[in-house]
Amino acid sequence: MSVALTTSTSSLLQEEPGGASPNACVGLDINQAAVNCVLKQEPISVTLNGPAIFALSMTLALIIHFLEPRVAECLLVLLPILLLVHNDYHNYLGLGPGGTPATFPGYVRIAWFRLWALRDPFTAPDPDPDRLPKRGILRQDDDPHHWPLPYRPGPRPMVAGIAPQRQLDQHGTVPHYHALRRTLEGLAARNPARFGTARSCLEKHGLGLFARHPVNVTCNGEVCHVHDSDHSLHMNLHPEDIREVLAKGWGQRHPLAWKGSLVRMPVPEEFVMVYAPRDDHELSIVCRIIEAAIWYVISEKTEIRVERAT
Secondary structure (H helix, E strand, O other): OOOEEEOOOOOOOOOOOOOOOOOEEEOOOOHHHOOOOOOOOEEOOOOOHHHHHHHHHHHHHHHHOOOHHHHHHHHHHHHHHHHHHHHHHHHHHHHHOOOOOOOHHHHHHHHHHHHOOOOOOOOHHHHHHHHOOOOOOOOOOOOOOOOOOOOOOOOOOEEEEOOOOOOOOOOOOHHHHHHHHHHHHHHHOOOOOOOEEEEEEOOOEEEEEEEOOOOOOOOOOOEEEEEEOOEEEEEEEEEHHHHHHHHHOOOEEEOOOOOOOOOOOOOOEEEEEEOOOOHHHHHHHHHHHHHHHHHHHOOOHHHHHOOOOO
């Protein structure tokens, strides 16, 4: 299968040599962000015309005739493997910029981590009894003023990749993506002693919201980040809130979000993807989930003022 990515700009955001800092949002101008994308997956296929079929037949005959049987067998097995690797590498590049370099060594690293990826991204991890906060905030049955998280309408989007991990469809609208960015920037502007915005520490691309005094340190206190390409988000949540998000269809766990004894995962166990908001209602729900992410990082409740899409 193949993945193709097209953007509205000629260049994508590049990582700053000095890294991200919550004090400034360097290089995150919306006009320079790649906000329009088409992600496409197709089955791998090989089309042969008449001359190609003749050449392939002659090549196979010569290999079988002149080479030792074991050498011929190795070549015949190696060829489709090389085609699959070539196609998979272009799939990796097609997902766009992310936390892993868009190079062949970066692809090899992701291929290695793929061996250890979660087989079930829709089951929440168990909470750590020794970690604050003790509970999540998205489901509070004992609070009469609390309204439950609604179900997300429609089927889940198709998701591919590890680093980057991206939605392949249901990207939402550009106005709601801009509104989400303004919401995060507005929260930081109104609370400069508590929050800041900068290039994502984990993603290395896209806008990130950072807590200045985190209880759970998640890559320089990163609360969440939003992707320029597909408009989805990544964030850390309390396991109880992860369970609620998964059950209501608003997201899924990252493939590497688990604790391994043999391999150290590059992201926390509580790391989840939240799908891109498609309308005003979904934008308000996503912002409510971001409030839960803030709760997990700083163990304080924070109300987010949602900006309107224009």
